[in-house]
Amino acid sequence: MSNAVEPQTNPTSQGKQKKPFDLFQFLYKYGTIITIVALIIIFYIANPLFLQPSNIINILRSISIVTIIAIGLTISLSVNGFDLSIGSVASLSNAVVISMFIWYSQSTVIAISTAILAALVIGALNAFLIVKVRIPDMLLTLAMMFIVQGIALTYTRGATISENMIMADGNYATGEISNAFGMLGKVPWIIIIMLITVVVVHIFLTYTKHGRYMYVIGGNQEAARLSGIPVKKYKVIAYLLSAFFASIGGIVLASRVMTAEINAGGPYLMDAVAAAFIGLSVLGAGKPNAFGTFVGACLIGILANGLVMLSVPYYAMDIVKGTVFALALALTYYKMK
Amino acid sequence: MKNLKFLAVLFFVFMLSFLVACGTEEETSSEGEGAEGSSGEESEGEASLEGVPEAFQSEEQLKVMVVRKIGGDDHTAQYLAGAKREGEALGMQVDTFSANGDTAKFHDTINQAIDQGYDGLVISHGDDEATVELVQEARDSGIEVVTFDSNQGLMDVEGVTLTSQDDEALATLALDKLVEEQAEDANILYLWVDGFPPMVRRNAVYQDVLEANPDITELERFGVASENTSVDTQNAVASMLNKYPEGEIDAIFATWDAFAIGATRALNEANRTEIDVYGIDVSNADLQMMQEEGSPWKYTAAVDPMLIGSVNIRILAKKIAEEETPQTYDLEASLISQEALLSAEEEVNMQNLVDVIDGWGETSEFEEDWMITLKENN
Numbered sequence: 248m249s250n251a252v253e254p255q256t257n258p259t260s261q262g263k264q265k266k267p268f269d270l271f272q273f274l275y276k277y278g279t280i281i282t283i284v285a286l287i288i289i290f291y292i293a294n295p296l297f298l299q300p301s302n303i304i305n306i307l308r309s310i311s312i313v314t315i316i317a318i319g320l321t322i323s324l325s326v327n328g329f330d331l332s333i334g335s336v337a338s339l340s341n342a343v344v345i346s347m348f349i350w351y352s353q354s355t356v357i358a359i360s361t362a363i364l365a366a367l368v369i370g371a372l373n374a375f376l377i378v379k380v381r382i383p384d385m386l387l388t389l390a391m392m393f394i395v396q397g398i399a400l401t402y403t404r405g406a407t408i409s410e411n412m413i414m415a416d417g418n419y420a421t422g423e424i425s426n427a428f429g430m431l432g433k434v435p436w437i438i439i440i441m442l443i444t445v446v447v448v449h450i451f452l453t454y455t456k457h458g459r460y461m462y463v464i465g466g467n468q469e470a471a472r473l474s475g476i477p478v479k480k481y482k483v484i485a486y487l488l489s490a491f492f493a494s495i496g497g498i499v500l501a502s503r504v505m506t507a508e509i510n511a512g513g514p515y516l517m518d519a520v521a522a523a524f525i526g527l528s529v530l531g532a533g534k535p536n537a538f539g540t541f542v543g544a545c546l547i548g549i550l551a552n553g554l555v556m557l558s559v560p561y562y563a564m565d566i567v568k569g570t571v572f573a574l575a576l577a578l579t580y581y582k583m584k
Numbered sequence: 585m586k587n588l589k590f591l592a593v594l595f596f597v598f599m600l601s602f603l604v605a606c607g608t609e610e611e612t613s614s615e616g617e618g619a620e621g622s623s624g625e626e627s628e629g630e631a632s633l634e635g636v637p638e639a640f641q642s643e644e645q646l647k648v649m650v651v652r653k654i655g656g657d658d659h660t661a662q663y664l665a666g667a668k669r670e671g672e673a674l675g676m677q678v679d680t681f682s683a684n685g686d687t688a689k690f691h692d693t694i695n696q697a698i699d700q701g702y703d704g705l706v707i708s709h710g711d712d713e714a715t716v717e718l719v720q721e722a723r724d725s726g727i728e729v730v731t732f733d734s735n736q737g738l739m740d741v742e743g744v745t746l747t748s749q750d751d752e753a754l755a756t757l758a759l760d761k762l763v764e765e766q767a768e769d770a771n772i773l774y775l776w777v778d779g780f781p782p783m784v785r786r787n788a789v790y791q792d793v794l795e796a797n798p799d800i801t802e803l804e805r806f807g808v809a810s811e812n813t814s815v816d817t818q819n820a821v822a823s824m825l826n827k828y829p830e831g832e833i834d835a836i837f838a839t840w841d842a843f844a845i846g847a848t849r850a851l852n853e854a855n856r857t858e859i860d861v862y863g864i865d866v867s868n869a870d871l872q873m874m875q876e877e878g879s880p881w882k883y884t885a886a887v888d889p890m891l892i893g894s895v896n897i898r899i900l901a902k903k904i905a906e907e908e909t910p911q912t913y914d915l916e917a918s919l920i921s922q923e924a925l926l927s928a929e930e931e932v933n934m935q936n937l938v939d940v941i942d943g944w945g946e947t948s949e950f951e952e953d954w955m956i957t958l959k960e961n962n
Contacts, residue, residue: 309692407779
């Protein structure tokens with residue numbers, strides 16, 4: 248289909264012009280979505296069960312935690328920052344919320360608020376060291392990633408927290424995880440939480456003054472400062488929100504698996520980074536955006552699900568996954584140079 | 585500009601064709617397997633399949649999936665390979681998956697398997713509570729389930745067989761040898777990690793042994809389960825060796841082969857091979873290491889991981905054939921000694937270990953006559 252219309256653009260030979268059909272522009276805007284549609288068609292042909300409702304729910308459930316964490320990363324990217332500590336913060340929140348139930352027999356509200364509070368402390372520390380001490384964000388959050396990972400490990404003493412676990416003093420832990428909390432990680436709630444997160448953050452970033460200020464800061468920090476935007480304040484907010492959503496991701500993960508395993512949130516960091524960067528180009532946004540991140544996470548989820556469905560050997564899955572990501576990113580960056 | 589556009593089109597076409605190729609290739613290969621299996625059965629005719637349960641005679645190939653939570657180690661690879669080999673020998677399609685320690689991914693895959701209507705599921709290392717619910721769901725949709733080293737709560741789910749390595753026996757075999765060979769007042773290092781059911785069971789035995797032998801002193805303990813456990817262990821043991829000079833440590837008890845590998849490497853590096861390592865679990869790499877000249881790794885207690893995979897599949901096949909199966913089954917453990925390995929004429933690996941250790945890797949447990957008939961026909 249692209250071939251047929253391609254010659255039309257040649258006479259103008261001005262890539263940037265909007266009016267005539269521009270393949271670059273088209274691929275840039277829709278490349279990710281085309282990839283997703285192509286994958287869905289391929290997987291559907293291979294196994295029609297792929298598109299049955301319960302499998303679609305499976306996919307949405309499998310991406311919900313990644314999406315929530317990636318949304319936090321998207322916010323830090325919007326101010327041209329980068330938060331590598333999100334995976335560890337998710338682990339920490341997971342550990343704190345489960346321990347509140349099992350070790351300290353606390354109520355659901357207290358357990359969740361403690362976990363969020365712990366994450367916000369990390370977020371504030373990130374923001375302080377980046378904004379005040381001026382450590383480059385990538386390096387600082389890398390250091391913070393290790394610190395938080397260590398804190399989470401130390402807090403759980405390197406063990407998995409689960410109901411009826413044996414405590415250091417030899418007794419059994421008597422606390423139980425409340426049923427209400429267990430619902431968070433179940434369909435439909437886990438998917439609803441993800442969708443609300445995506446919609447709210449998308450509206451916040453795209454349609455509110457604060458979100459637009461963040462994009463201005465991300466575009467040109469100096470210009471933003473000169474035009475009177477409180478740059479530091481917004482950067483602090485961005486890192487707090489990043490930690491907040493990482494924490495929500497960790498809490499939902501906790502509710503889903505009902506235990507706190509060591510470094511449980513760690514694997515989500517890389518998937519979140521992939522989702523957010525694939526999302527950059529979706530619909531031609533050209534900047535980190537919540538909807539694009541969601542689409543990126545969908546790509547990850549569809550791939551993971553479809554590869555299992557095709558009975559691809561588990562050890563070869565990452566090859567295909569990485570290749571598809573590279574292609575999706577190539578569509579974005581080939582244009583941008 | 586024109587060139588660039590051409591490139592872009594080429595690129596796009598390449599991308600699509602790559603994806604299509606990927607898809608169709610997998611498709612044809614799995615169809616190929618299917619066709620092979622069923623045609624094999626057909627060509628043999630009904631007569632020779634006497635006594636084989638109906639489910640295994642039908643045109644439609646049986647599909648089972650083996651889902652394992654942990655991964656990245658040799659045990660996983662062998663376990664899955666053992667299950668695949670046995671299942672395919674019985675004419676079933678066997679898909680295997682390892683979640684590499686990611687619990688949510690593990691659950692996603694089980695959900696997916698339930699959806700896709702597999703006939704049977706083998707769940708390995710589903711130690712969390714949520715797995716119990718998923719297995720219940722699978723049972724409700726009529727899928728047969730066998731588990732290995734998973735949550736004890738699965739006892740409450742009807743029709744599930746829980747298999748495990750006999751961890752008590754594993755720990756006892758290794759520790760009894762340690763107590764027997766070392767001095768009464770031995771000083772030992774303990775490599776162990778909390779939080780996994782088999783580890784908890786191994787630790788219980790260890791505590792009993794310490795109690796029974798009050799003169800044995802545990803100097804230090806260490807253990808993390810990470811993506812590079814053996815290197816982490818190596819580093820930790822190396823620093824412990826610095827802390828305790830020669831003569832102060834007599835032995836190391838490693839409750840997992842990844843720990844034993846790390847400890848052995850550290851001892852070799854520091855030239856402290858007078859310290860003996862007593863391990864649990866085995867793999868090809870482990871055997872190699874035990875046979876190296878002067879290796880401090882003296883004993884390892886283990887169950888053949890491939891055998892675990894096959895026995896799991898056999899029990900599953902019996903369930904699909906609607907035969908009776910026990911609720912729990914412990915796989916027998918054996919002790920592999922360095923001495924036995926070195927006495928063999930050739931290098932010992934997982935394949936010829938059976939020649940060295942009696943009863944290794946072979947069992948007729950749950951191997952029914954109809955399975956043998958099927959294997960001969962496939």
